[in-house]
Amino acid sequence: MMEKQMIAESFELGPIRPPSEAHSLLIRVTRNCPWNRCKFCHIYKGKKFELRSVEEIKQEILTVKAIQDKLKEVSWKSGYGGRVEAVAGAILNNPPNEAFFDVALWLYYGGTSAFLQDANTLIMRTNELVEVIRFLKKTLPSITRITSYGRSKTAAKKKPEELKQLHQAGLSRLHIGLESGYDPLLQYMDKGVTAADHIVGGRKIVASGISLCEYVVLGLGGKKMWREHAIETARVLNQIDPDFIRVRTLTIKQGMPLYDEVKNGNFVRATDEEVVDEEKLFIEHLDCHSYFVSDHITNLLQEIEGQLPQDKEKMLASIARFQSLSPEERHNFRVGRRVGIYDQLDDLSNSRKHNTVEHAIQKLSNDGSQLDEETIYALMERFI
Numbered sequence: 001m002m003e004k005q006m007i008a009e010s011f012e013l014g015p016i017r018p019p020s021e022a023h024s025l026l027i028r029v030t031r032n033c034p035w036n037r038c039k040f041c042h043i044y045k046g047k048k049f050e051l052r053s054v055e056e057i058k059q060e061i062l063t064v065k066a067i068q069d070k071l072k073e074v075s076w077k078s079g080y081g082g083r084v085e086a087v088a089g090a091i092l093n094n095p096p097n098e099a100f101f102d103v104a105l106w107l108y109y110g111g112t113s114a115f116l117q118d119a120n121t122l123i124m125r126t127n128e129l130v131e132v133i134r135f136l137k138k139t140l141p142s143i144t145r146i147t148s149y150g151r152s153k154t155a156a157k158k159k160p161e162e163l164k165q166l167h168q169a170g171l172s173r174l175h176i177g178l179e180s181g182y183d184p185l186l187q188y189m190d191k192g193v194t195a196a197d198h199i200v201g202g203r204k205i206v207a208s209g210i211s212l213c214e215y216v217v218l219g220l221g222g223k224k225m226w227r228e229h230a231i232e233t234a235r236v237l238n239q240i241d242p243d244f245i246r247v248r249t250l251t252i253k254q255g256m257p258l259y260d261e262v263k264n265g266n267f268v269r270a271t272d273e274e275v276v277d278e279e280k281l282f283i284e285h286l287d288c289h290s291y292f293v294s295d296h297i298t299n300l301l302q303e304i305e306g307q308l309p310q311d312k313e314k315m316l317a318s319i320a321r322f323q324s325l326s327p328e329e330r331h332n333f334r335v336g337r338r339v340g341i342y343d344q345l346d347d348l349s350n351s352r353k354h355n356t357v358e359h360a361i362q363k364l365s366n367d368g369s370q371l372d373e374e375t376i377y378a379l380m381e382r383f384i
């Protein structure tokens, strides 16, 4: 009976959120991406961008509230005194629909954070977005942190007062896909943004008080532009000085225009080891006060993390440690990361894990020889 009632309550969800928003309540305020042309992105290809009306979004926030109330009621009836965490945990094992899962996960982790989907929430009219944020906070008062994706170009077009208004209403953080600071690469990838746009948009966000997280794609320059990509991206970030810099490594899937560029030979991918050279050059050129994070599954060296500038040497030491390994150990580590056995370089000294990776190499190559780059790319892309 309860399950039938629950199934009736649902709301729309978009396809993605940043890794750091895994426990945030997802509220879809726009659909898809208004730009949708980046060659390295397949998420919204073939889907039309749509604004949603404030009324429609408010209705969905009220649905979240109704689900939350229902979970509270079940909690009282089950002897948990209205605490929803225990009930939310049970729902996570067998959710009646995706919306329930979203709400249960959010409540299970404290119910304090919300992420507004999809690709560029800043494109909404500022007064409408302010209204949505205020309504969200009023309806679900446990939420103290609201974040979203935005494009630099859109941020650059907003008046400084508009961004301040959004911050005052409760927008805590914006996640921006900087990807690169090198103009010829931004142009080749059809990002629709220049390095100058990135700087103007990023600086405006920082000045407004909204926390800023800039995403960089390691390997985006391929074999041809990796040096310029590393140096120019650092230059642009130094001028923005965002709160966070997050890196992820280029993955190429069917459905991305870049997939065809690789097939026809116009784009030649960098190997893992070349991407490590690029990351070293990138970090060496950073001169800012950001917190650097590598928490994406695609990154070979996820342990590169720290507060700049003081942790720069520690971060570079992780790279030097990888580069000083023998070729066999570097290969073992790469495969171990790509099949999900290793998390960090220390795992190499775990003999059980090391042997498991050796067996995986034997199995994948048939004769124990080193795996080729294509096989390693394919292993990495299984996660995406």
Ligand code: SF4
Pocket (backbone or CB within 6 Å): 033, 034, 035, 036, 037, 038, 041, 042, 043, 044, 119, 151, 177, 191
């Ligand atoms: S702006 Fe973002 S979501 Fe849109 S196509 Fe580019 S990378 Fe994808």
